[in-house]
Amino acid sequence: MPSGEQLSPLAMAALGLLAERAMHPYEMYQLLIHRHEDRLLKVRPGTLYHAVDRLVGAGLVEAIGTTRDGNRPERTTFAILPAGTARLAAGLRSLLAEPVKEYPRFAQALSEAHNLPAAEVIELLDVRRAALEKEFAVLEADRKLALAREVARQYWIDVGYQQHLLRAELDWLQRLCSELHEGSLPWMDKPPGSTAPQIATEANQ
Numbered sequence: 721m722p723s724g725e726q727l728s729p730l731a732m733a734a735l736g737l738l739a740e741r742a743m744h745p746y747e748m749y750q751l752l753i754h755r756h757e758d759r760l761l762k763v764r765p766g767t768l769y770h771a772v773d774r775l776v777g778a779g780l781v782e783a784i785g786t787t788r789d790g791n792r793p794e795r796t797t798f799a800i801l802p803a804g805t806a807r808l809a810a811g812l813r814s815l816l817a818e819p820v821k822e823y824p825r826f827a828q829a830l831s832e833a834h835n836l837p838a839a840e841v842i843e844l845l846d847v848r849r850a851a852l853e854k855e856f857a858v859l860e861a862d863r864k865l866a867l868a869r870e871v872a873r874q875y876w877i878d879v880g881y882q883q884h885l886l887r888a889e890l891d892w893l894q895r896l897c898s899e900l901h902e903g904s905l906p907w908m909d910k911p912p913g914s915t916a917p918q919i920a921t922e923a924n925q
Contacts, residue, residue, distance in 0.1 A: 727811040729761035730771040735800060735808040738781055742799035745769050756862060760878065772798060780804030838907035842900050849893050856886045 727735070737748045745768050752763045775781045781804050786794045800808075833841050859879050866876045899905035 726814075727807065728771060730763070730767060731775060732808065732811055733757060733761060733763075734768065734771050734775060735780065735804050738798060738800040739805060739808060742784055742797050744787070744795040744797045745772050746795060748772075756858075759859075759882065775804065778807075780807055834907070837909040838900050841907075842897050845893055845897055849890060849897075852886055852890055852893075856883060856890070859883050859886070 733752060734745075734748060737743065737751060743751075746765065749763065749765050749768050752758065752768075757763060772781065776783065776798070779801065781798045781800050783796050784799045786796050788794045836844075859882055862876070863879050863883070866873075866879070896905070900907060
């Protein structure tokens with residue numbers, strides 16, 4: 721992991737956990753799942769172990785000992801090094817300050833939605849809205865649990881951010897579906913392969 725290479729989401733999560741205390745990768749995995757961090761990144765034991773190995777190779781963390789619990793395999797405990805603390809801080813500064821274009825697939829789907837009949841688009845968006853409502857409910861349960869346990873808000877501000885994004889998308893989807901239902905958004909159902917209307921651009925004006 722060269723010094724100029726951006727930390728992967730899993731590597732950043734691993735450094736964040738080790739900044740709390742030394743632990744072995746399986747404990748790190750359990751904590752990520754317990755804290756529902758899998759909402760924010762893909763968490764798999766194998767990829768987490770690989771991420772920790774890369775952090776060791778980059779001189780950001782180090783192994784400090786091994787333990788064995790009964791007949792289970794030995795587990796190696798890792799601790800963050802000063803270089804890892806500095807790399808974590810640098811990665812956070814970059815991500816917090818600099819917007820990154822992530823190319824969301826849903827926006828792409830919307831740009832091609834005209835290839836489906838309006839009634840089907842409405843039906844599909846209703847399915848999406850139901851899924852987002854469930855996701856919002858999970859976040860709300862996490863928010864209430866954090867409040868009940870008096871967890872300092874600085875540790876779960878991402879929950880409020882995710883809820884804000886979900887509310888915005890749900891409101892927008894509701895307005896779009898209403899426009900399609902009412903016909904205020906013209907929608908020309910056309911068979912696949914038909915010619916799309918030409919949209920003027922600076923290149924062809």
